[in-house]
Amino acid sequence: MTSPLSHLATHEVTNQPPAPGDRDLWAGDIVLRQAIARHGGQPGALEPYARALGTAAMQEAARDANRHPPELHLFDRAGRRLDEVRFHPAWHGFMQLSAEAGYAALPWEEAPGGHVTHAAMVYLASQVEPGHCCPLTMSYAATPALRTTPALAPWLEKLQVRAWDPAIAPMTGKRAITLGMAMTEKQGGSDLRANATTATRDGDAYRLRGHKWFCSAPMSDGFLTLAQAPEGLTCFLVPRWLDHGRNPILIQRLKDKLGNRSNASAEIEYDNTLAYRVGDEGAGVRTILSMVHHTRLDTALAPAGLMRAALSEAHHWASHRSAFQKQLIDQPLMRAVLADLALDWEAALKLGLKVARNFDGTADEHRTFARIAVALAKYHNNKRAPLVIYEAMEALGGMGYVEDTPLPMLYREAPLNGIWEGSGNVICLDILRTLAKEPLAGEMLNAELQSVTGTDRRFDAALKAHRTRWPGLPPEAEARWFAESLALLLQGALLIRHSSDAVADAFVATRLARGSGRIAGAISGCDTGAILARIAPVE
Template identity: 65%
Template sequence: MPTPRRHLPTHEVENQPDPLSDVNLFADDPILVTIAPDHLKEYGTALGRAETRATGQAANRHTPELTLFDTGGRRLDEVSFHPAYHQMMSLSQGTGYAATAWDGGSHVEHAAMVYMASQVEPGHCCPLTMTYAAIPALQADAGLAATWVPKLTARSYDPSILPIDQKTSATLGMAMTEKQGGSDVRTNSTKAIRAGDHWRLTGHKWFCSAPMSDGFLTLAQTDKGLTCFLVPRWLEGDRNAIHLMRLKDKLGNKANASSEIEYHNALAYQLGDEGRGVQTIIEMVHHTRLDTAIAPAGLMRGALTHAMHWARHRRAFQKTLIDQPLMGAVLADLILDWQAATHLGLHVANAFDNPEARPFARIAVALAKFLNNKLCPRVSLEAMEVLGGMGYVEDTPMPMYYREAPLNSIWEGSGNVICLDILRTIAREPEAGATLTEDLHKATGQDARYDQALKDHRAHWPALPAEHEARAFAERTALLLAASVLIRHAPSAVADGFISTRIHAPFGQIAGSATGLDIASILASFES
């Protein structure tokens, strides 16, 4: 390909870093190469190509469009996507994003794929994350599982408008929240009426992510209470009575369609016991939470990759930016957050792979989701600022990372919901609290500051805190858990820096204000 012209009539273009070239998001990542399976190198290569990154940018620029009716006024209720979106879906579903945890791979492998895909185009992750997470929930009904799971775990992408038995693969979404309740799903008003071997649903859903999925897990009221249902999108020779009301005009996640829907006597199949809808769908929620814990780490990695590239190739005041002491301090501080978020997210994914570790996974995934998503906006903002004015321009992916940063904290349960869930889990499932304590103590004896902080934590909260202290408790516990994982698995400069600035003493709230860091070693920890 011909190189762009640097010699212009008015000036010479210089001191402008070339765009990031092809990279391998797996092989170039010092954490993934030590934790995740090596065969993910192929997915990392495909995602890291400049061509793929351009495809992701196109999917974000050309947003989905809603078509309610055909030219004759007949209902279509369809969403059309730019070809770039379908290319991203084909790459990730074809590689096993939704399938690998269930067909011989692992949750660690799945989490690594979420982490890498989030660096390039996070929007297409939404339907695939829900597809992955719906599979264990479907085990509540053997018949539905037999029909749907083989299509959900197929390593191909089939966006065709056909009933499930005619498709080579499928995706599954979720429609739970309603206008009057939001996270309080027990206030849902959607009604379900039995009709032979199936049900008919009437009502609305305020948020339906990925409305072109082939089916949705949803909650509706029966005579026995809130019940979980599987609502197919397409029927034999017909469209199910799911009306798309409008697409949400979101801050970020632009490539993905999110919608408001209404059920107009829509056909549905009961999943799980009648009246126990929350208990049934919680399996899906539990697994989506893993993805919302690891995705922000991927966003941080993506933003920092571009910031580091810029800092290494841009000069100011006779030095490259990365050799400027203050810039090095800022980047090193941000790398600590990325290291903590990534190690913590993959540590939790490893617990998902061990059935005996389920109590720990239940509490740890909530802690990881809370902490990682509070770190992500800070990292994306500061990484954007490294590029100066260019970071604020859509020519770079930095605005996308910034817009995406709040999403995973809000999706599935915002910060307050997660913190209250942490308290409930410890109160109702003593084994979860016990396994958390055990994991925290696995890192003792290696850093006296950590040991003292853990002791102080136990002394400050000998019992569960009052509700108004839930965030303080969640933050401190999550930071200690992250520190414990770093002590065991991260470079010593990273663990030392994290403990000295996040655990031992309150760190500066502004990136780069922490002192005493081994900046050179921390910067070196960003690459394998």
């Protein structure tokens, strides 16, 4: 491949960083590799996946998938309804790569470290093309719900095949399938019990009638949805295609979203639509929560991946760009900014993979810790991601605002995971409910925090201040403050135990001892060189 011309007729192109080229997202990420080794993940599955994702070809494919968003085709040329969404070939390339790597299937194959490995795949995929994660995340998370109903075993079997089959065909005629979700209605939003879609018995199945305000991944082979059955709100599996034709899932329009442009989200109507019950009648919320619990793991890891991608771009730029006779990476203020951002990224990844480790556990303690910690990780990681990505964008100056770099895409993506599967207030109230209903959750959190007391007096002081401020559960109005404090303490404890001295010291000083300002880079006394060494990719 020939190099682009630098000697132009009117000027010479200088002081511009080279194209990033292929990036080894595994070898270049010491924090990920160390965490995978600690938590029992599968390097053999992750290394080739990370290398494939990081190639220049896949980076370009990600641009194509986002510049050419899905197209809705409601009718064929004769006026017959299609209700189909068509994707750019680049989208299918990402779906194939991730599905075959085991993104959705691997955690259920009973090999050790399955959920940790899956979580790392979410983190890696989010660095390159986060839009395609949506249908795969829901396919991963649907397994616990389907396991409640033996009659759905054929769906479960094909859901766990490592393949991508986009054919428009009934489940019985496909090698592998994906599942989406359609729960939200206009009048209720997060209040699922306000759903008005109705379900009427039809032999062993049901017929649904109603509207869904958000249907994620509308070309999935089936959807988990909620409807009011005779015994109350119930979970259903709605096939996209039937053996004798199309199931009437009528797409009204695609959502014109801020980000997540490569992925389709739709408004749909059910009009006498065939569905199969999942779980018991009236137990819809309890059944669907098993899926929501697992999707929250992914929404906790995705922001860590977005932050990592933004930091990689900023570090690459600063390492190859000069200003005022010095490389940007050698400027003390730039080093302070990037090091400060790196603390958020490493803390987010450490907490996310710690949570995933407990998803792999089978004891009550593991499951209980996972319930409370995944909410803390989802809440806090997503609150930090937009700030980190913006600051990384600013490090590039005007170039960071231009679509030639991935930073605009990352910035648009940053709010999504904080909204999806429970926005901030919903998550904070869930945290309070979990601690109130499950005393073991509080005991497990306290044990984790107590494990590092005596190591750093500043951490000890912050923990004491938290317990003094909230000797019990806080009033509802303080739920966000309480959740932020707990998340920071948990991240601090993990960094003290499992990170470098420089990272742990800087995090405790700036996040827990409050030895910093509120703007990124407003820090002092930190070993920026040691921190930056942990984000430096392999060039």
